[in-house]
Amino acid sequence: MHTLIARRQDEIVQAIRRLVEVESPSGDVQGSRGVNELLEGMARTITSVSSIERIDSPNCGEHLLVHAFEENANGNKPTLILGHTDTVHARGALRTRFEQERLYGPGVFDMKASCVIAFEALRTLAALTIKPQRPVTLLFTCDEEIGSATGRSLVEDQARQAGQVLVLEPPAAGGLAKTSRKGVATWTIEARGISSHAGLEPERGASAILELARQTERLHSLNDPASATSFNVGLINGGTRSNVVAAQARIEIDTRFSTYDEARRVKDLMANLAPFDTRVGLTVKGGINRGPLERTAGVAELFHRAQAIAQRLGFELGECSVGGASDGNFAAAMDVPVLDGLGVNGDGAHASDEHILLSDIAPRTALLAGLIATL
Numbered sequence: 001m002h003t004l005i006a007r008r009q010d011e012i013v014q015a016i017r018r019l020v021e022v023e024s025p026s027g028d029v030q031g032s033r034g035v036n037e038l039l040e041g042m043a044r045t046i047t048s049v050s051s052i053e054r055i056d057s058p059n060c061g062e063h064l065l066v067h068a069f070e071e072n073a074n075g076n077k078p079t080l081i082l083g084h085t086d087t088v089h090a091r092g093a094l095r096t097r098f099e100q101e102r103l104y105g106p107g108v109f110d111m112k113a114s115c116v117i118a119f120e121a122l123r124t125l126a127a128l129t130i131k132p133q134r135p136v137t138l139l140f141t142c143d144e145e146i147g148s149a150t151g152r153s154l155v156e157d158q159a160r161q162a163g164q165v166l167v168l169e170p171p172a173a174g175g176l177a178k179t180s181r182k183g184v185a186t187w188t189i190e191a192r193g194i195s196s197h198a199g200l201e202p203e204r205g206a207s208a209i210l211e212l213a214r215q216t217e218r219l220h221s222l223n224d225p226a227s228a229t230s231f232n233v234g235l236i237n238g239g240t241r242s243n244v245v246a247a248q249a250r251i252e253i254d255t256r257f258s259t260y261d262e263a264r265r266v267k268d269l270m271a272n273l274a275p276f277d278t279r280v281g282l283t284v285k286g287g288i289n290r291g292p293l294e295r296t297a298g299v300a301e302l303f304h305r306a307q308a309i310a311q312r313l314g315f316e317l318g319e320c321s322v323g324g325a326s327d328g329n330f331a332a333a334m335d336v337p338v339l340d341g342l343g344v345n346g347d348g349a350h351a352s353d354e355h356i357l358l359s360d361i362a363p364r365t366a367l368l369a370g371l372i373a374t375l
């Protein structure tokens with residue numbers, strides 16, 4: 001399998017380069033269509049592909065949904081391969097170039113190279129006349145980098161029907177798969193105090209700023225490295241002028257957690273925040289944006305399978321947990337095993353030195369093909 005893919009290395013690299021050069025920052029409709037044009041072209045050359053659907057996301061772009069090996073259904077749930085075609089880089093911000101066995105370019109690592117290897121994995125299976133036990137669904141969304149406003153429900157629908165989900169997000173440093181991702185909840189707290197003259201009668205005032213300063217200290221003191229739950233007050237504003245005791249103030253908070261139990265604990269805590277100064281009223285708004293991707297028994301089993309396949313292919317696959325969330329979090333909430341970070345290795349996601357390692361294309365394609373063939 002490995003040699004078969006390696007023989008196509010040059011074509012694969014050129015396909016990746018072409019895809020990267022059609023720039024597609026989130027919300028760029030033309031870029032999104034251009035990328036899907038190329039991907040659709042690739043899909044059309046693969047015999048196992050039975051349907052290609054481009055789903056319009058108004059003013060944003062289009063999602064791509066591809067079905068393959070559908071005749072193998074036998075009642076088996078499909079393997080869902082998840083990716084995204086949008087990038088964080090504005091048009092013209094980065095140039096594509098080769099240097100020291102690396103390909104640099106906007107979104108090459110996160111994650112256009114991996115969109116290409118998904119099709120290459122299907123092509124490899126067809127060339128070897130391997131028919132997987134399950135149908136394969138590919139879903140590439142166009143709004144992952146901006147919170148998946150319209151991609152989310154597609155991800156959830158497809159994940160609900162799937163037997164397992166393979167996410168082509170970049171691996172962690174060292175090529176590690178991601179077997180858990182933290183969930184995120186964001187909150188705002190508005191404080192309403194009592195204004196007064198700071199010089200004449202400060203005691204009549206109840207400072208909203210002081211109240212939120214104390215709440216900030218309280219929340220940050222709850223940071224717990226052991227449970228990996230975190231609180232960060234990242235934004236604060238309030239008051240009118242320095243000689244007035246502030247009647248209003250506001251903070252925004254990012255909270256992260258690794259388990260649904262911790263998510264519930266954070267939610268209860270935020271819902272029951274009491275003011276330090278009872279003359280100040282607090283309004284708490286917010287909630288969970290992405291639930292955690294927990295390392296369940298199903299996730300661990302999926303990882304061990306991938307690890308065994310990698311070993312047969314001659315490389316080590318490790319695992320790790322990360323703080324950032326992806327569409328894998330939405331998929332995991334559908335109670336299906338999810339293995340994330342299966343993309344081509346490289347570095348510099350979202351940065352100006354974003355690149356992939358050309359030597360990692362063949363092994364990752366083979367791993368993906370192996371997973372599809374044996375799951």
Ligand SMILES: [Zn+2]
Nearest residue numbers: 110111169170
């Ligand atoms: Zn990504």
